[in-house]
Amino acid sequence: MRAFFGGDLRTIEWIPEQNQVRMIDQRMLPHRLDYVYCQTAEEMAEAVRTMAIRGAPALGVAGAYGMALAALQRKGVVLLELRDQLRQTAQLLISARPTAVNLEWGIKRMLRIVNDLQIPVASLASRLLNEAHCMAEEDVQTNLKLAEFGASLIENGDTIIHHCNTGSLAVVEWGTALGAIRYAHEHGKRIHLLVDETRPRLQGARLTAWECEQYGIPYEIITDNAAGYFLRSGQVQKVFFGADRVAANGDVVNKVGTYMLSLAAHANGVPVYSVFPISTLDLNVANGDMVPIEERCAEEVLGLEFKGEPVAPSNAKARNPAFDVTPHELLTALVTEVGVIRPPFERNLASCVYNSKLDG
Numbered sequence: 001m002r003a004f005f006g007g008d009l010r011t012i013e014w015i016p017e018q019n020q021v022r023m024i025d026q027r028m029l030p031h032r033l034d035y036v037y038c039q040t041a042e043e044m045a046e047a048v049r050t051m052a053i054r055g056a057p058a059l060g061v062a063g064a065y066g067m068a069l070a071a072l073q074r075k076g077v078v079l080l081e082l083r084d085q086l087r088q089t090a091q092l093l094i095s096a097r098p099t100a101v102n103l104e105w106g107i108k109r110m111l112r113i114v115n116d117l118q119i120p121v122a123s124l125a126s127r128l129l130n131e132a133h134c135m136a137e138e139d140v141q142t143n144l145k146l147a148e149f150g151a152s153l154i155e156n157g158d159t160i161i162h163h164c165n166t167g168s169l170a171v172v173e174w175g176t177a178l179g180a181i182r183y184a185h186e187h188g189k190r191i192h193l194l195v196d197e198t199r200p201r202l203q204g205a206r207l208t209a210w211e212c213e214q215y216g217i218p219y220e221i222i223t224d225n226a227a228g229y230f231l232r233s234g235q236v237q238k239v240f241f242g243a244d245r246v247a248a249n250g251d252v253v254n255k256v257g258t259y260m261l262s263l264a265a266h267a268n269g270v271p272v273y274s275v276f277p278i279s280t281l282d283l284n285v286a287n288g289d290m291v292p293i294e295e296r297c298a299e300e301v302l303g304l305e306f307k308g309e310p311v312a313p314s315n316a317k318a319r320n321p322a323f324d325v326t327p328h329e330l331l332t333a334l335v336t337e338v339g340v341i342r343p344p345f346e347r348n349l350a351s352c353v354y355n356s357k358l359d360g
């Protein structure tokens, strides 16, 4: 199991013999390593909505493959009709999960090809599929770069609190915040990870803990509520998490609980790092309060059992925002594939995007 992700197995990949996308079914981990297969954009939208695949960068690639699948499925249409249909498919896929901007980013990148190219329908479909493959490859390379930058912030002996899942399972391969931690671990730094369980879907306890087992990273799971205790008692040197959307001013929208964790870290002088690819940066939103926050079903909160019984009275109601906003003042630095960005974030994010465009 140790070298599981070092081999040729990825969170999401194209199976050419069957013209379909194969994804690790993240609803089944850690107990079962199962896959979901998608042959249509509708199946992909459902896999995204039900979180068979999840994590911002992985969603970007899933959206791109969803568009390619839609193009491959359309037979006997002319280019104009195909374009119209693909614009509708884009809406379907984007609406499957509204907060992580990578989903929209991946789909819009495909739409640019749809809108710009004057080529036969069959060529457009294979052009879209190639673009999705490129995005998957780019994702891996980007993660390796940002992991190296992130690892440079980690010192030998650090105990780190990590929120949600930001490892291989949240991307195509490798990871963002957990990728940085893994990079530091594999380069000989002694690290101890406190894994926030991350209620209600337990991406920390189920997925991050499972990944730590694969890589041999020493870890313990803590309840989300315990983070304040560990931070205040001086047992933690750093807090690391990813991002689902970063606003122009550096506010980070991430898995619910990130804000409380950052508040507690900031109040206790513990550095807070958000690690993400530039594709997660949304310069169209001035601050985090402008980002739509996905509210998921009450069942995710109420469905948990304790001693074989539901935790709440049978007619209980619940609220379930899946993300929250961490204001940029609480963050020590933002880590991207083009480097570590420090305050003032608004100015430094803008110039880093400008420079990355010049380079690439």
Ligand code: MRU
Pocket (backbone or CB within 6 Å): 054, 055, 056, 057, 100, 163, 164, 165, 166, 167, 170, 171, 175, 176, 177, 203, 241, 242, 243, 244, 254, 255, 256, 322
């Ligand atoms: O609801 P999820 O599981 O898709 O949320 C994922 C997160 O919040 C991750 O922390 C985020 O996407 C960063 S991913 C590298």
